Amino acid sequence: MPQDTSYTDQNFKLVGTRPRRPDGVDKVTGRAKFGADATAPGQLVGLILRSPHAHAKIRKIDTSKAEKLAGVKAVVTSADLPDLTDGDRAMLDILENCMARGRALYDGHAVAAVAAINAQTARKALKLIKVDYKVLPHVTDVDEAMKPGAPIVQDWVFTTGVEPKPNKPSNISQRNEFGHGDVEAGFAQADVIVEKSYKTEQTHQGYIEPHACLASVRPDGSGELWVTTQGHFTFRNICSSLLGMDVAKLKVTASEIGGGFGGKTHVWMEPVALALSRKANRPVKVVMSRDEVFRATGPTCSTSIDVKIGVKKNGTITAATAELRYQNGPFPAIWGMLGAMTSFACYDLKNVKSVGYDVLCNRPKVTAYRAPSAPMAAFAVESTMTLVAAEIGMDPVDFRIKNAAKEGTLASYGPTYGPIGIGPTLAAVKNHPHMKAKLGKNQGRGMACGFWFNFGGQTCTDLNIGIDGTVTLTVGTVDVGGSRASLSIIAAEELGIPYDQVQANIADTASLGFNDMTEGSRGTFSSGMATIFAARNAIEVLRERAAQMWDIPVKAVVWENGEARATGKEHGNLPVLSLKEIAAKAPRTGGPIAGHNEVVADNAGVSFASHICDVEVDPETGGTKVIRYTVIQDAGKAIHPDYVEGQFQGGAAQGIGWALNEEYIYGEDGRLQNAGFLDYRIPVCSDLPFIDTEILEIPNPNHPYGVRGVGETSIVPPLAAIGNAVSDAVGVRLNHVPMSPPRILKALDEARGS
Amino acid sequence: MPGLLVSTTVNGDAIEFVCPQDETLLDSLRDRVGLTGVKEGCGTGDCGACSITLDGRLVCSCLVLGAEANGREIETVEGLADGDKLHPLQDKFIEYAALQCGICTPGFLIAAKALLDRNPNPTVEEIRYGLAGNLCRCTGYDKIVRAVQAAAKQMRKK
Numbered sequence: 001m002p003q004d005t006s007y008t009d010q011n012f013k014l015v016g017t018r019p020r021r022p023d024g025v026d027k028v029t030g031r032a033k034f035g036a037d038a039t040a041p042g043q044l045v046g047l048i049l050r051s052p053h054a055h056a057k058i059r060k061i062d063t064s065k066a067e068k069l070a071g072v073k074a075v076v077t078s079a080d081l082p083d084l085t086d087g088d089r090a091m092l093d094i095l096e097n098c099m100a101r102g103r104a105l106y107d108g109h110a111v112a113a114v115a116a117i118n119a120q121t122a123r124k125a126l127k128l129i130k131v132d133y134k135v136l137p138h139v140t141d142v143d144e145a146m147k148p149g150a151p152i153v154q155d156w157v158f159t160t161g162v163e164p165k166p167n168k169p170s171n172i173s174q175r176n177e178f179g180h181g182d183v184e185a186g187f188a189q190a191d192v193i194v195e196k197s198y199k200t201e202q203t204h205q206g207y208i209e210p211h212a213c214l215a216s217v218r219p220d221g222s223g224e225l226w227v228t229t230q231g232h233f234t235f236r237n238i239c240s241s242l243l244g245m246d247v248a249k250l251k252v253t254a255s256e257i258g259g260g261f262g263g264k265t266h267v268w269m270e271p272v273a274l275a276l277s278r279k280a281n282r283p284v285k286v287v288m289s290r291d292e293v294f295r296a297t298g299p300t301c302s303t304s305i306d307v308k309i310g311v312k313k314n315g316t317i318t319a320a321t322a323e324l325r326y327q328n329g330p331f332p333a334i335w336g337m338l339g340a341m342t343s344f345a346c347y348d349l350k351n352v353k354s355v356g357y358d359v360l361c362n363r364p365k366v367t368a369y370r371a372p373s374a375p376m377a378a379f380a381v382e383s384t385m386t387l388v389a390a391e392i393g394m395d396p397v398d399f400r401i402k403n404a405a406k407e408g409t410l411a412s413y414g415p416t417y418g419p420i421g422i423g424p425t426l427a428a429v430k431n432h433p434h435m436k437a438k439l440g441k442n443q444g445r446g447m448a449c450g451f452w453f454n455f456g457g458q459t460c461t462d463l464n465i466g467i468d469g470t471v472t473l474t475v476g477t478v479d480v481g482g483s484r485a486s487l488s489i490i491a492a493e494e495l496g497i498p499y500d501q502v503q504a505n506i507a508d509t510a511s512l513g514f515n516d517m518t519e520g521s522r523g524t525f526s527s528g529m530a531t532i533f534a535a536r537n538a539i540e541v542l543r544e545r546a547a548q549m550w551d552i553p554v555k556a557v558v559w560e561n562g563e564a565r566a567t568g569k570e571h572g573n574l575p576v577l578s579l580k581e582i583a584a585k586a587p588r589t590g591g592p593i594a595g596h597n598e599v600v601a602d603n604a605g606v607s608f609a610s611h612i613c614d615v616e617v618d619p620e621t622g623g624t625k626v627i628r629y630t631v632i633q634d635a636g637k638a639i640h641p642d643y644v645e646g647q648f649q650g651g652a653a654q655g656i657g658w659a660l661n662e663e664y665i666y667g668e669d670g671r672l673q674n675a676g677f678l679d680y681r682i683p684v685c686s687d688l689p690f691i692d693t694e695i696l697e698i699p700n701p702n703h704p705y706g707v708r709g710v711g712e713t714s715i716v717p718p719l720a721a722i723g724n725a726v727s728d729a730v731g732v733r734l735n736h737v738p739m740s741p742p743r744i745l746k747a748l749d750e751a752r753g754s
Numbered sequence: 755m756p757g758l759l760v761s762t763t764v765n766g767d768a769i770e771f772v773c774p775q776d777e778t779l780l781d782s783l784r785d786r787v788g789l790t791g792v793k794e795g796c797g798t799g800d801c802g803a804c805s806i807t808l809d810g811r812l813v814c815s816c817l818v819l820g821a822e823a824n825g826r827e828i829e830t831v832e833g834l835a836d837g838d839k840l841h842p843l844q845d846k847f848i849e850y851a852a853l854q855c856g857i858c859t860p861g862f863l864i865a866a867k868a869l870l871d872r873n874p875n876p877t878v879e880e881i882r883y884g885l886a887g888n889l890c891r892c893t894g895y896d897k898i899v900r901a902v903q904a905a906a907k908q909m910r911k912k
């Protein structure tokens with residue numbers, strides 16, 4: 001497939017190189033300060049009491065004994081977090097998730113909190129709080145929650161997106177439909193139709209750093225929050241709104257972040273920490289335990305999905321449908337909708353329909369997890385695609401190539417694609433040596449594709465040139481995995497100076513304008529764009545200053561290779577002025593030299609990946625080991641290839657964990673049974689092979705360098721790639737993720753007829 | 755319960771602190787000695803982010819009491835560099851982009867050093883099993899293994 005290379009063929013000097021990251025030394029010496037690493041004079045220890053019940057009415061909370069305990073400085077309940085949301089139900093949901101309001105909606109829901117002089121006292125105080133619960137019926141399974149007669153999680157939720165408008169509350173918060181054409185007519189034309197149902201279990205982002213913050217609210221209504229977050233500006237907006245503070249009077253500083261993957265895009269205990277601090281008039285530090293992280297923060301959805309694909313014998317898909325049921329936790333959200341939007345995004349389909357349902361359960365509030373909702377939909381669709389290919393005797397890669405979306409394709413979720421990478425990633429799969437490698441006994445190979453939208457969003461960036469010509473780049477997108485290196489490369493590239501002459505920093509909310517969170521793979525995309533524009537603005541100033549120093553018109557000055565050069569017969573013999581020389585004269589030529597940019601970075605450029613995976617299944621135990629793995633993904637343009645590869649590898653590893661081991665296990669009592677890393681097993685070093693990567697660069701025409709976000713798509717294909725590989729290895733098709741040893745063994749036993 | 759006076763050696767320096775009897779060494783190191791390079795990821799010995807060596811033996815400091823450190827020698831990530839010269843593992847972790855968020859890095863460095871101290875020329879499999887007690891959620895371990903290989907090679911040259 002021919003590709004437009006006009007963007008990627010720019011004569012870059014630094015873009016595409018692999019310099020050392022600016023925060024590297026701090027992170028290998030223990031100096032980097034993460035969420036739990038800050039201290040403040042007089043700080044207290046905050047701890048949170050959590051519901052042991054999946055669903056309960058809270059009749060009464062007696063905090064009197066805890067308050068009397070020596071060393072306790074504040075106890076808060078929902079009474080200390082009054083509803084200031086003015087009818088904004090989504091904000092009230094956020095507040096209610098931070099602290100239960102008369103009812104507990106899941107095991108782990110916060111019901112009260114204390115701040116004390118030390119951890120020992122705070123722990124004692126928690127035990128002295130008496131909560132009178134009336135336990136209510138609960139539901140934790142998505143299919144059960146949709147049945148008539150299921151316990152209702154929210155009595156104010158009526159299904160939207162259905163006609164006629166329901167008159168009874170339901171656990172189905174919304175129905176959304178996407179697609180085009182006539183699927184019934186399409187299925188009527190099919191030679192073969194494959195229909196299959198799938199389930200995926202709930203998983204957690206599993207960031208190694210638990211949520212942590214240090215809150216300090218002053219009696220004058222101002223305050224500060226140090227917090228591990230993917231978006232401190234958004235945290236400021238939400239916290240100030242919930243606490244009734246002025247946005248400008250709450251300064252939020254993002255600590256170094258120890259992983260987020262979407263889980264740190266939401267506030268959890270931060271408003272509670274602020275409320276404790278306000279009540280105690282002391283700084284309060286709250287650090288979650290791992291148990292709290294699992295029970296009360298950010299898992300992704302469990303799902304139940306039906307897929308139907310009709311195909312001609314020549315491999316043309318005539319129609320495709322999916323019904324996707326996504327468990328959202330106790331608050332309405334959009335995850336089923338996103339699943340429906342992503343499900344068929346890889347393909348060029350005449351007749352397609354996907355219907356997403358968002359379903360409430362008594363589980364923790366679901367939040368984003370890396371390409372949220374896409375991996376489950378891809379598991380169902382890409383498993384079915386491989387089944388369909390087998391039915392018509394076609395190679396699964398050729399089958400996908402035949403039906404792949406391309407520039408001009410009307411996407412199943414609405415837009416028409418520009419230049420995209422699904423075709424090139426499939427072509428790369430076809431030609432990859434991995435596809436030709438020999439397999440041994442009990443080994444199998446699978447492949448699958450994945451899609452993610454990517455996001456741009458609001459961005460604000462400062463670039464200041466120091467007296468010595470070094471450059472301070474100030475961005476507001478939290479660096480989750482090396483973006484300070486990428487952004488320094490971009491600033492240096494634009495200015496024409498060495499990488500080491502730039503120092504990138506993440507500003508607090510008092511030092512820069514609003515930035516959206518580091519989510520949607522937007523960090524390097526959007527801050528990179530703003531950095532380019534800020535640098536170009538600075539170059540305009542540098543040209544003006546050079547013109548002034550030479551006393552010639554600005555239009556006679558060009559900027560090349562980090563230097564101002566005078567042009568034309570009249571001035572061409574003037575010696576060039578370097579950035580350093582111009583900077584040194586700045587105090588006498590008009591003062592500080594800076595470039596600034598604020599932008600809504602629209603058109604992030606959709607992202608596609610194709611993965612190849614080899615597994616070996618032990619037929620005696622059902623244990624499955626990934627023995628070779630290859631990620632092929634379109635990056636648009638890789639700024640710092642090491643960290644692009646890192647995103648590919650990390651997403652694949654998370655997908656492998658999800659596919660084979662990770663799941664939330666709930667008991668009949670609605671309590672989470674495996675809230676720790678021993679029983680919720682994420683992949684360790686000895687579980688994985690090296691993860692090979694191939695970066696493709698199909699430029700995004702909406703970015704000056706052609707960049708697309710790269711962070712999320714890599715988690716989308718692994719579930720299906722592994723399912724397809726397991727099927728290839730031992731002949732059983734797993735339709736339930738994770739494909740843990742007991743599930744695989746059960747499938748093998750059934751196939752063996754025992 | 756009165757606190758206990760603990761006299762210990764941390765990264766070669768004589769250190770004294772007073773801690774409650776039930777306090778973990780992890781909390782003592784972080785909150786009393788000020789070594790916040792030692793991280794808590796789980797508190798149950800499953801993630802390895804709090805890895806230190808105690809008398810040369812690799813342990814999770816969350817599974818040791820502060821009081822147990824009395825009279826013993828502790829090494830943490832803060833003691834890994836030789837003056838202003840980074841340890842080869844530290845240097846190769848940066849060079850090979852073996853960290854993304856960096857929260858697990860101190861534990862990995864200590865565990866990798868313990869591995870290379872007893873096996874200067876490990877195979878890939880020995881590295882993978884040697885580091886299996888440390889969780890990383892960002893990297894998929896690929897670049898970590900390569901950085902440890904590179905550091906081992908450099909250290910063998912000395």
